[in-house]
Amino acid sequence: MKEKLRSLWQKLFGDSMRAFGVVSLVFLASMAIAPAKNFFSEWRHYQHGYLSMIRNRSEANTLRRHFQGGIQQIWLPDLGVVDRCTSCHVGLKEPTLTDVAQQPYRKHPVIPHNLDQFGCTVCHRGQGAATTVAEAHSSTLAWEQPILPAKFVESSCGQCHRGSLPGTPQLNLGRNLLSRSGCVHCHAVKLPDGSTVKATDDPPSLSHIGDKTTRQWIYAWLKDPQAYAVTATMPNFKLSDADARDISAFLIANSAPVAGDSVTLSAKPSNDPTAGASLYGESFCASCHAVQNAAGNVVGGDVGPELTRIGSKVKPEWLQAWVRNPRVYDPPTGMPHYRFNDAQVATLTGFLLAKTDSDLLANVHLDAATPEQIAHGKRLVSDYGCASCHEIAGIKKPENFAPELSRIGSKPITQLIFLQGMQHTLPDYIAGKIKQPRAFAPGLKMPQYTFTPAQIDALTTALLSLNDRSYSLPPSLAVSAPPESDYQPAGKAGKLMTDLACFSCHRINGHGGDMAPDLTWEGSSVQREWLVQFFRNPGTLRPALIRRMPKFNLTDGEINELTDYIMTVYQSPSVDRDSMPVSGYAQGQIELGKQLYYGKYSCQGCHIVDTKTDKGYIGPTLTHVGSRLTAAWIYQWMKNPEALRPGTIEPNRAMSDEDARALTAFLISQKGGGQQEAAKK
Amino acid sequence: MAKTVDQYFDDLQQTRVWRSIFRSGTGSSTLKRALAIQQNVFLHLFSTKVRTRMLSFSATWYLGTLTLGTFLILVATGIPLMLYYHPSVPQAYADTKDLQFVVSSGMFLRNLHRWSAHAMVFLVFAHMFKVFYRGAYRTPREFNWVIGVVLLLITLLLSYTGYLLPWDQLAYWAITVGSNIASAVPLVGEKIHFLLLGGNAVNANALLRFYVLHCMILPLAAIFFVAIHFWRIRKDGGLYSHASEPATLRAASKDAAAATEAQ
Numbered sequence: 001m002k003e004k005l006r007s008l009w010q011k012l013f014g015d016s017m018r019a020f021g022v023v024s025l026v027f028l029a030s031m032a033i034a035p036a037k038n039f040f041s042e043w044r045h046y047q048h049g050y051l052s053m054i055r056n057r058s059e060a061n062t063l064r065r066h067f068q069g070g071i072q073q074i075w076l077p078d079l080g081v082v083d084r085c086t087s088c089h090v091g092l093k094e095p096t097l098t099d100v101a102q103q104p105y106r107k108h109p110v111i112p113h114n115l116d117q118f119g120c121t122v123c124h125r126g127q128g129a130a131t132t133v134a135e136a137h138s139s140t141l142a143w144e145q146p147i148l149p150a151k152f153v154e155s156s157c158g159q160c161h162r163g164s165l166p167g168t169p170q171l172n173l174g175r176n177l178l179s180r181s182g183c184v185h186c187h188a189v190k191l192p193d194g195s196t197v198k199a200t201d202d203p204p205s206l207s208h209i210g211d212k213t214t215r216q217w218i219y220a221w222l223k224d225p226q227a228y229a230v231t232a233t234m235p236n237f238k239l240s241d242a243d244a245r246d247i248s249a250f251l252i253a254n255s256a257p258v259a260g261d262s263v264t265l266s267a268k269p270s271n272d273p274t275a276g277a278s279l280y281g282e283s284f285c286a287s288c289h290a291v292q293n294a295a296g297n298v299v300g301g302d303v304g305p306e307l308t309r310i311g312s313k314v315k316p317e318w319l320q321a322w323v324r325n326p327r328v329y330d331p332p333t334g335m336p337h338y339r340f341n342d343a344q345v346a347t348l349t350g351f352l353l354a355k356t357d358s359d360l361l362a363n364v365h366l367d368a369a370t371p372e373q374i375a376h377g378k379r380l381v382s383d384y385g386c387a388s389c390h391e392i393a394g395i396k397k398p399e400n401f402a403p404e405l406s407r408i409g410s411k412p413i414t415q416l417i418f419l420q421g422m423q424h425t426l427p428d429y430i431a432g433k434i435k436q437p438r439a440f441a442p443g444l445k446m447p448q449y450t451f452t453p454a455q456i457d458a459l460t461t462a463l464l465s466l467n468d469r470s471y472s473l474p475p476s477l478a479v480s481a482p483p484e485s486d487y488q489p490a491g492k493a494g495k496l497m498t499d500l501a502c503f504s505c506h507r508i509n510g511h512g513g514d515m516a517p518d519l520t521w522e523g524s525s526v527q528r529e530w531l532v533q534f535f536r537n538p539g540t541l542r543p544a545l546i547r548r549m550p551k552f553n554l555t556d557g558e559i560n561e562l563t564d565y566i567m568t569v570y571q572s573p574s575v576d577r578d579s580m581p582v583s584g585y586a587q588g589q590i591e592l593g594k595q596l597y598y599g600k601y602s603c604q605g606c607h608i609v610d611t612k613t614d615k616g617y618i619g620p621t622l623t624h625v626g627s628r629l630t631a632a633w634i635y636q637w638m639k640n641p642e643a644l645r646p647g648t649i650e651p652n653r654a655m656s657d658e659d660a661r662a663l664t665a666f667l668i669s670q671k672g673g674g675q676q677e678a679a680k681k
Numbered sequence: 682m683a684k685t686v687d688q689y690f691d692d693l694q695q696t697r698v699w700r701s702i703f704r705s706g707t708g709s710s711t712l713k714r715a716l717a718i719q720q721n722v723f724l725h726l727f728s729t730k731v732r733t734r735m736l737s738f739s740a741t742w743y744l745g746t747l748t749l750g751t752f753l754i755l756v757a758t759g760i761p762l763m764l765y766y767h768p769s770v771p772q773a774y775a776d777t778k779d780l781q782f783v784v785s786s787g788m789f790l791r792n793l794h795r796w797s798a799h800a801m802v803f804l805v806f807a808h809m810f811k812v813f814y815r816g817a818y819r820t821p822r823e824f825n826w827v828i829g830v831v832l833l834l835i836t837l838l839l840s841y842t843g844y845l846l847p848w849d850q851l852a853y854w855a856i857t858v859g860s861n862i863a864s865a866v867p868l869v870g871e872k873i874h875f876l877l878l879g880g881n882a883v884n885a886n887a888l889l890r891f892y893v894l895h896c897m898i899l900p901l902a903a904i905f906f907v908a909i910h911f912w913r914i915r916k917d918g919g920l921y922s923h924a925s926e927p928a929t930l931r932a933a934s935k936d937a938a939a940a941t942e943a944q
Binding site: 033034035037038071080082084129130131132135142 | 771775778779781782783785786788789849
């Protein structure tokens with residue numbers, strides 16, 4: 001053996017010439033490794049794979065013509081994007097590859113953007129410059145951001161689109177939750193346009209809480225808000241019994257009474273469930289307030305608080321004062337001031353007070369509070385940042401109580417502390433923080449929310465959209481949200497509209513809710529007489545809807561005030577309501593309009609003109625449209641509905657002037673013929 | 682009869698072109714061989730005469746030559762790297778990424794440059810230790826030792842300036858830390874810090890400064906001092922061997938050794 005080795009050594013390195021030759025050969029071979037690695041690269045492998053995949057397809061020639069070999073890249077200097085993903089993902093833009101499920105050859109789903117203008121990493125993250133799978137997709141030493149999991153990809157839409165989009169329900173929900181769940185009371189979120197995300201949950205002031213409820217209820221609520229109302233926004237702070245006892249003691253001790261809250265009614269709360277239920281229904285309380293039914297389902301709106309166990313919470317005299325006029329206790333409340341008479345107030349409070357849950361307060365036994373307990377409660381209220389959300393007399397709203405979340409979507413993974421067994425990615429971290437905030441370290445203050453997994457994903461999506469790119473975007477690419485205005489109507493009518501809380505449901509000049517129609521151009525749209533009638537007795541325009549305008553029992557003076565204001569101020573510059581008459585159209589034109597209605601445009605698919613034959617429940621019923629809308633409005637609406645009400649589902653049918661005029665004539669002649677027929681019966 | 686390789690080589694040396702370039706004639710006489718070295722601009726720094734035993738591995742472990750070899754590799758790979766690299770803030774990191782992902786054998790080029798740099802630093806130290814422990818720094822080689830120390834500093838500076846150029850987090854913070862160390866110098870520390878970075882923080886100016894230092898000033902300085910280093914080897918009597926030292930010195934060291942033994 002030794003001999004053999006020696007002879008081999010002699011053969012290879014026996015003299016200097018041989019040694020030089022052998023070493024040179026070894027050197028050349030090692031030099032060949034680099035070009036060889038270059039040649040057997042991953043992207044070349046995938047391109048070969050693609051070519052052999054398309055060989056047997058019927059459209060092989062077209063695909064081969066589209067195919068470009070070599071490293072491909074999408075270069076977008078404005079965005080700082082160099083994406084070479086298309087070197088391997090070769091079939092992204094091939095519309096015919098619908099049946100291919102194998103990556104990297106799958107075709108990209110249809111999106112509203114051109115891939116060449118946006119690249120890949122803008123939406124999917126990952127390392128665009130890389131030409132190997134591991135480097136491009138995973139988190140490496142040199143690149144932290146791996147590919148974004150597909151379920152969070154909507155967050156990337158939110159980098160540019162700051163308003164809600166029809167195609168991004170998850171992002172919209174997440175953004176909504178971010179302001180609705182109270183996150184932004186503690187966490188500041190600055191948006192790229194300089195504004196901050198505003199909270200929309202409107203937590204109640206606690207300065208007068210003693211008027212409204214008892215210390216026992218506060219204790220039970222603090223221990224578990226969801227035990228009182230499953231839809232409660234308030235999260236669970238996991239307080240100990242002693243802490244809940246002390247905070248409730250402080251809040252009651254700190255509360256100052258409001259004048260007018262203790263006024264007792266002449267009529268005692270009546271206990272007539274039928275009358276109460278029917279008044280509750282007539283007043284459309286359920287449009288805003290929900291109640292959990294026997295099956296455990298929460299039925300009703302989410303604008304106001306859930307009322308399932310309201311009787312266990314409020315003091316009867318407070319509830320009466322509130323139902324009579326909520327603005328006495330809480331001037332900026334979103335609850336309308338119904339003009340109920342004493343009997344109605346008694347009926348409604350009686351109905352509500354009957355909604356109790358004996359289990360809720362059964363185990364709450366509190367002794368009288370000591371001064372130490374109250375002092376401790378005050379300290380706890382500051383420690384837990386209660387004043388971040390609630391107004392509490394004597395406690396200042398803390399500044400920067402929780403970390404700012406403005407660029408959370410780009411937070412370096414190296415700065416995060418993960419839980420054990422958790423995947424080390426940013427989306428997992430954010431979702432984990434929302435899911436179990438207190439698990440990450442002892443002594444953390446963030447309370448426990450009761451989000452569903454879908455809500456957690458939505459919130460994570462919204463937070464991921466707050467990243468460095470969304471702030472460094474070229475201004476031309478940013479699609480800003482329609483600005484939320486703080487429009488306030490002026491004068492007496494304005495005061496009345498605030499009192500009735502019109503903006504809780506209606507939107508005017510970009511301000512207000514979206515439950516009811518936008519009233520910005522209402523003055524151009526409707527006829528005065530109809531509006532007066534409607535205020536007096538709001539009927540339904542859309543029989544398919546459960547929600548509708550409640551009756552506020554307005555006086556004639558108030559109705560006149562409101563009507564005058566609406567008819568004068570809320571006029572569209574593009575609709576002159578006096579330019580077309582509301583009657584006196586030629587019969588021929590009306591007939592032509594009718595033919596167009598049932599024939600060419602098939603309006604009966606969504607609308608009802610004749611209650612006997614038409615079955616359209618999507619749009620408003622048009623049997624009385626001639627006495628409701630102005631002719632000029634109908635005409636302009638026919639021509640371009642989107643121009644009058646952005647976002648309407650009414651399609652633009654590109655009507656000629658003649659067609660629009662004929663349809664207007666037909667519709668304006670619908671002045672409630674059905675009524676006459678009903679009268680005949 | 683076919684000619685051997687040696688014969689072809691002899692023929693080549695006889696040609697007019699060869700003679701016009703190398704001037705000295707052929708032949709294996711001592712004079713001719715000495716002239717071949719002396720009359721060549723590339724070789725004239727070297728000793729005209731080297732003893733065979735000085736070329737044995739054990740004499741120097743070839744550490745100086747290996748250092749020169751890595752330096753040559755660094756120049757050879759550094760120049761193509763310069764073709765792909767912009768010393769600008771938005772571009773520098775993207776260029777290193779391009780070298781990694783797109784340039785043919787770019788990764789090989791970059792890695793060769795990087796590992797050679799590491800090897801050079803290691804070899805320079807090893808060379809110094811070898812020289813030190815063999816006592817090769819002694820008269821008349823003290824000045825060449827000093828030149829060697831200058832070359833060590835240049836090597837370290839080349840390594841340090843090159844470290845910033847990929848413009849990644851590692852580079853950024855290494856240079857931030859390094860330049861902050863410089864600012865700890867009493868009195869002039871802040872000035873040195875500012876001079877080094879061309880500003881108060883590591884940014885575009887620092888990148889440009891480090892690039893110019895790394896690709897221009899320091900390599901030229903290195904070549905200059907390497908030339909002096911090699912020239913001094915010849916002037917100081919060739920590569921060190923115990924026998925090449927002056928007799929008096931040898932005697933003195935012998936006495937000293939005897940003295941230590943006696944103790």
